Amino acid sequence: MTETMVPVGGPEASARRIGVYVCHCGGNISDYVDVEKVIADIRGAGDVVVAKTAMFTCSDATQQEIVADIQANELDGLVVASCSPKLHTYTFRGVAARAGLNPYEYTQVNIREQCSWVHTDDTQAATAKATALVNAGIGRTRHTTPLVPLVVETLPHTLVIGGGIAGLRAAIGLADIGLKVTLVERELALGGWVKDLGTMYPHNRNGRELIDSLIAGVKRRPAITVLTGAEVVGKAGSFGNYRMSVRIGDPGSASIEVAVGSVVVATGFDAYAPADGEFGFGLDGVVTLPDFKAMVDSATGPLMWKGRKVRSVAYVYCVGSRGTGGCAGQACSRYCCAATVQTAVQLSGLDPAIGQYHLYRDMRTYGKFEPLYTEARKAGSVFLKFDNDMPPAVETRPDGRLTVTVTDLLTERTELAIPVDLVVLVTAMAPRANDELVKVLKLPAGADGFFNEIHPKLRPVETVVDGVLIAGACQGPKTSSESVASGLAAVTQSAAVLKKGYTELDPLVALVVPEACTACGDCLTACPYDAIAMTQEGDRHWAVISAAGCKGCGGCVPMCPESAIDLLGYTDAEVTSMIESLAEVPA
């Protein structure tokens, strides 16, 4: 680590004591940015007390050195110029906190992703840009103020929306860790899709029995209140203290209010409904997988269709998935290959002589389900692979049976005409039509219509709405075991915020200066989180922003014609100072 004295004098005089650290990132930065020159060129205002470079600022040794510097020099501001704030904001906020400096007095400057990595062709300019960015960081830090997290008390009560396998299991899990649960189900009966299923893969367990055992578990737990035939129609309050309106009965019926700390959304999926004529849908003998599975589940011997024995069946896979036949759905529905193959094995057991033709694009009996595929082949199922450019066609024959025509990639692209009694369309999991609920919860959905998590790997059940968690197939196609797993993940996340009894929120929220507010109301329409409300005292009206409801997006700030709103951590003063620093880019 090298240290350079920073010349006194600069844009404006400042009484701050700022430490600046510029990182080599082991060469990731210093191969293209002359970090020593950056240190030499930054312009302090007599306020940069320490300026150093380091091979890896994130290393333990450097972190300790920064802590020591902060304490020895009584620093009140910290700037680290290294990588993306996505990577190390919390690292250096932690360094500041350990040194007794308020973490929000720290500014991260990204000179790797935004500088060295993208300007490998011009090291001089890269160095100049890095210098400018560091100056901007110093500029912001001159105006930082200490901030403290908001502490919000939380209610030990969770609302679970959806009484399918994920919601039921989550309700039991929540009750078992000592939280109260209100389980809301739109239908009159609990159990969702799984209650209508017979044998399920991979353990040949009966769906009805699985649900019965879960319902019995729910009944045994007095902490769980079940509301069936009920819908969530309103949400007020903020994280930890939501007031949810639940309507029981038909539209127009009265609502009750349930106060909860968190919400688990487990609303499941709809089976994709093929369009008329999509792979013969609408013709006699063309059925969807859910309907066919019900037929097989209730059969005790060979299948019958319209009084005739079913001698052969064709399955058309990926209907509604992966753009098959030009459909809108692009996702793989994930559960259907294994479900279809399992159903075929089940049917072979009922009728070993039956001919079963599987028209698939790619066989995805992934993980532990692969043996099902082998089992199906051994039981006589024939697998034909089609290309999406040549999708199968279904027609009715003069004798009333069906013919499926498919170009089989595994038989030299021969076009085959298969005579069958039934065609099963292996339909996708589609997002449930839930517009009302989406509006109430303000849940973000992806382009595919399923709810979005914050991070698919690291925060898989949390949503951008604090305290609202998603579980099961409302998030995207899932098998029942995956749905249960995500339901239990939602239990853990609820526990993480509710069991402590309080939660800390990032203090980077917007604040209204009441004196400047003219109550024009523009900010109310700008807030996507309903965090702004009008208040009044006598004749004076002004806007108030709920700190617990505000996500710090900053959407209201530029809307205010009076500049009466400031976003903590990104105040007008901080941002203006950054812009001014950048505007004076050295020649």
Add this chain to the structure above:
Amino acid sequence: MAAVTAPVDPGLYGDIRRFGGGDVTACFSCGTCTATCPLVAEDGTFPRRIIRYAQVGMKDALLSSKELWTCYQCGECSDSCPTKADPSEFMAAARRYAIAGYDRTRVARTMYTQPILATIIAVALALFFALFMYSAHGPQSGETLAIFTFIPEELIHNTGIVVMIVVLLAGIAGVATMARAIARREGVSLRSVVGGRAALGRTARALRFAVAREAIGQARFREDCDADQQALPLLRRRWLIHALVVWGFIGLLGATGLDYGLALVGIKETGAPVPLWYPVRLLGTVAGAALLYGTTFLIIDRYRAATRAVRSSTTADWMLLVLLWVTGATGFALELELYLPSAPAWGYWVFLLHVAVALELVLLAPFMKLAHAVYRPVALFFVALARDSAREGVTR
């Protein structure tokens, strides 16, 4: 492939399975069998494509596949199959199915798919021929073995001729069915086979390949099956044993025909005693020895399941071997009896058995495994034509 839509017969695979052996339901079309097949250089789709036809139910495509008959069941594919399917044995079953498929009388189907009934038919047919001959029997001389006094030579000849005609008609019908199917698939017209000098030249080359090189020369059989038998003495190798049966059978057929021919032109009476070196007799003796040696070891190897090709056996396999062996063994027994000082009574019964079984063997030929002796060269003829036109296509 053709742009025409192929009809699917959902029952095809189950039907082929009735012809024994080779469960390929586990097959997921990976093509490892094709990669390890010695035929891959010529046809990069065998045997996977044939298995696919069977799985999917493409009956016409299966019956018009000449490639079925290029395989000599070396067994490499079954050894390498990752799903433990048995493509090699399945090809054998598919060939049995094809033999039945080309036979419109459905006799072959019965012989293959109903082993008990087939055995009863075989025994009954031999009994019929024996009783038929015996019904016209004469005295059994005790001094010399006067077999044609016992059973009139005329009766044997005439029965033989009738049997031959039946066999020829059935054989021609079967070959025509097969050839028409393959020719249509391959786009081979009658004109392209016999129309003009170039066509005739191609045909002659193809015939030379199918008949001289492969049927008589057993060239490919030797190449494909000798690889893992180098350690065995020559006389115990599968290809030579099979070749000896082929050569013996052809030799005996030739000797019998010549003997009859010599009688017709009046050079030699049938049954007239001739020395061992007499050409026709010498041919018959050598051929008979080859046949008997070959069938004996085929039986031993099959009993011991000595090679991959005979890992499993059907009634049809045993029936052919037994009929061949009995024909050969009784023939030799007769030769030996001629040198005995006096004619034993059992000699006449051996003779009756020989005639009955030989007639049965010929009569059943189109309806049992022996039919491969004709179907395989026909298919190989088309293989040679295709190879020829591919070569022309390259040089053109």
